[in-house]
Amino acid sequence: MDDQQDPGTLAPAPASEPDAGPEAEPDNDAPAAKKKKKKSFARELLTIVIAAAILTLLVKAFIIQVYRIPSASMENTLEVGDRVLVNKVVYHFRGIARGDIVVFSGQDSWGPDAPPPSSNPVVRVFDDVLSGLGLHSDQTYYIKRVIGLPGDHVACCTDGKVTVNGVPLTENQYLFGGNPPSTFKFSAVVPSGHLWVMGDHRSDSDDSRYHTGDPGGGAIPENQVVGRAFLIIWPPSQLRDLPIPTTFQQAALHAGTAGAAVLEGGQAALAAAPVAGAAGVLAAPVLLLRRRRH
Numbered sequence: 435m436d437d438q439q440d441p442g443t444l445a446p447a448p449a450s451e452p453d454a455g456p457e458a459e460p461d462n463d464a465p466a467a468k469k470k471k472k473k474s475f476a477r478e479l480l481t482i483v484i485a486a487a488i489l490t491l492l493v494k495a496f497i498i499q500v501y502r503i504p505s506a507s508m509e510n511t512l513e514v515g516d517r518v519l520v521n522k523v524v525y526h527f528r529g530i531a532r533g534d535i536v537v538f539s540g541q542d543s544w545g546p547d548a549p550p551p552s553s554n555p556v557v558r559v560f561d562d563v564l565s566g567l568g569l570h571s572d573q574t575y576y577i578k579r580v581i582g583l584p585g586d587h588v589a590c591c592t593d594g595k596v597t598v599n600g601v602p603l604t605e606n607q608y609l610f611g612g613n614p615p616s617t618f619k620f621s622a623v624v625p626s627g628h629l630w631v632m633g634d635h636r637s638d639s640d641d642s643r644y645h646t647g648d649p650g651g652g653a654i655p656e657n658q659v660v661g662r663a664f665l666i667i668w669p670p671s672q673l674r675d676l677p678i679p680t681t682f683q684q685a686a687l688h689a690g691t692a693g694a695a696v697l698e699g700g701q702a703a704l705a706a707a708p709v710a711g712a713a714g715v716l717a718a719p720v721l722l723l724r725r726r727r728h
Contacts, residue, residue: 497521497522497523498519498520498521498522498523498661499519499520499522499660499661500517500518500519500520500667501517501518501520501537501575501577501663502515502516502517503515503516503517503518503577505638506635506638507577507578507633507634507635507638507639507640507641508535508577508578508579508633508634508635508639509610509634509635509638510610510611510634510635511535511579511608511634511676512535512577512634512663512666513672515669516666516668516669516672517666517667517668518535518577518663518664518665518666518667518676519663519664519665519667520537520660520661520662520663520664521661521662521663521664522660522661523661524661524662524664525659525661525662529583530580530583530629530656530659530662531580531583531678531682532580532581532582532583532586532598532678532682532687533579533580533678533679533681533682534579534580534662534678535577535578535579535580535662535663535664535676536577536578536579536580536629536631536659536660536661536662536663537575537576537577537659537660537661537663538575538576538577538578538631538654538658538659538660539573539574539575539576539658539660540573540574540575540576540654540658541573541655541658542649542650542655542658543645543648543649543650543653543654543655543658544574544576544645544648544654545574545648546574575660576631576654577663578631578632578633578639578641578642579608579631579632579633579634580629580630580631581596581598581603581630581631581632581642582598582622582624582629582630582653583624583629583630584624584625584626584627584628584629584656585623585624585626586598586599586623586624586630587599587600587621587622587623587624588620588621588622588623588624588630589619589620589621589622590615590616590619590620590621591614591615591616591619594614594615595615596615596616596632598687599686599687599689601684601686601687603615603681603682604681605679605681607679607680607681608634608679609634609636610634610635610636610637610638613635613636613637614636614637615636616636616643617636617637618643620643620646622642622646622651622652622653624653625650625651625653627655627656627657628650628653628654628655628656629653629654629655629656629659630642630652630653631653631654642654663676664676
């Protein structure tokens with residue numbers, strides 16, 4: 435009953451009062467209920483945090499990953515310090531395409547190769563798990579643009595242009611301002627299972643042209659490709675996608691088997707990219723590309 439009084443009047447006493455004598459006992463259930471509620475909330479919060487962490491790790495390991503650009507080899511397309519999203523599943527839906535920007539390991543090509551696994555089985559399993567989740571790697575990673583596919587004849591320079599199977603590329607859409615396509619001549623047939631890759635900043639890119647003495651003759655193994663860089667997410671001023679330049683859409687380039695395979699898988703790849711892009715928001719952990727002259 436309300437104990438407040440009206441001004442100038444006395445509120446009537448209640449008809450009956452609860453017994454406050456020595457036989458009355460305090461209600462001990464309320465504090466216990468509050469304590470139980472707090473424990474339940476803490477348990478739910480911990481479950482959510484663990485689930486979010488596991489989901490993030492799974493996304494990073496199998497779907498998408500953020501990479502930081504450490505060098506000027508891809509300027510002006512990619513600036514030093516840019517963060518890019520790399521789609522790790524797109525090549526399950528289509529083949530690698532000329533013009534794609536790919537992240538790849540130097541294993542079995544440019545090096546340095548990763549050290550042999552530990553002789554300790556426990557350490558080896560632990561390293562494998564961390565590597566699978568993208569949290570640890572002994573390999574060196576590079577980022578370049580794909581110029582030639584397996585079987586392609588890549589050469590320079592004809593009328594001042596790089597040619598692929600005799601088809602000249604018009605590279606002003608992505609080539610660093612003032613750079614020639616190459617400062618020296620080269621001619622190579624890309625081996626089976628390999629890719630010819632070059633940086634957009636040709637005068638500051640240690641790419642396939644400079645590794646002709648390495649395994650693959652400068653070309654890198656397709657099975658060492660991590661995925662395709664498709665979106666710059668940082669800094670905000672650089673936020674944009676990374677489409678395939680129009681010069682790689684020339685019909686003559688897609689006349690061969692490799693080109694046909696890319697065209698067949700194109701629609702599936704376009705459908706897969708937005709899905710991976712949405713998942714990329716969860717991929718906060720960043721694997722830094724090891725600083726090296728690319």
